[in-house]
Amino acid sequence: MSWDADSSDEELMLSYRDGDAGAFDVLYRRHKGGLYRYLVRQCRDSAVAEELFQDVWMNLIRARRRYTVAAKFTTYLYRLAHNRLIDHYRKHAHAAAASFDDGDGEELASLPDGREPPPDAALDTRRQAQRLLALIAELPEVQREAFLLQQEGGMSVEEIAQATGVTRETAKSRLRYAMAKLRQGMNQWR
Numbered sequence: 001m002s003w004d005a006d007s008s009d010e011e012l013m014l015s016y017r018d019g020d021a022g023a024f025d026v027l028y029r030r031h032k033g034g035l036y037r038y039l040v041r042q043c044r045d046s047a048v049a050e051e052l053f054q055d056v057w058m059n060l061i062r063a064r065r066r067y068t069v070a071a072k073f074t075t076y077l078y079r080l081a082h083n084r085l086i087d088h089y090r091k092h093a094h095a096a097a098a099s100f101d102d103g104d105g106e107e108l109a110s111l112p113d114g115r116e117p118p119p120d121a122a123l124d125t126r127r128q129a130q131r132l133l134a135l136i137a138e139l140p141e142v143q144r145e146a147f148l149l150q151q152e153g154g155m156s157v158e159e160i161a162q163a164t165g166v167t168r169e170t171a172k173s174r175l176r177y178a179m180a181k182l183r184q185g186m187n188q189w190r
Helices: 009-017 021-043 046-066 073-091 119-138 141-151 157-164 168-189
Strands: none
Touching: 009 021, 009 046, 009 073, 021 046, 021 073, 021 119, 021 141, 046 073, 073 141, 073 157, 119 141, 119 168, 141 157, 141 168, 157 168
16 A cells, blocks of 8 residues: 555554555654654663664564554554663663763764754754753653653653653653753753
8 A cells, every 4th residue: 555644653553553564664764763863862872772773663563463543653652662661771770871972972963853954054053962962861861751752752741641651740740840951951051
């Protein structure tokens, strides 16, 4: 079947569940960048993020036959990612998280997100992006997760709450604190 930009993620996942592999390809193309950025910014190690990224997609493939539309597809996908991160953290609780500061952030900065800055603003934008990435890395884990789910996953407060298994108010609070810390950090930098 032919899929276009108007096809919802939920329609695509239902078609994939019913055997249409092409629907999976469209879902993967739509969400691979955001999901990878979410994972790498959460665990701050590109090798680990790549492994988790593959695991999330494999979990989605394994669970496709049980898929029903209970929420937005992105909520479902990022819930799988959240659960995989939790499993990873539990398994490696004794190991220290790798620092994002071991490079200059070029790997993340080079990931496409569909927006191109004007050429004359590229240097300033790159510096701001590096500062923002550093501030994101400094956020407490639960605040960083809420922020990344909103920004990378395009999720609402309600969807963040569903994906992370907390109440709406808790998700809203985490997001509010994260935004306040990021704003403060960016304002101090200027």
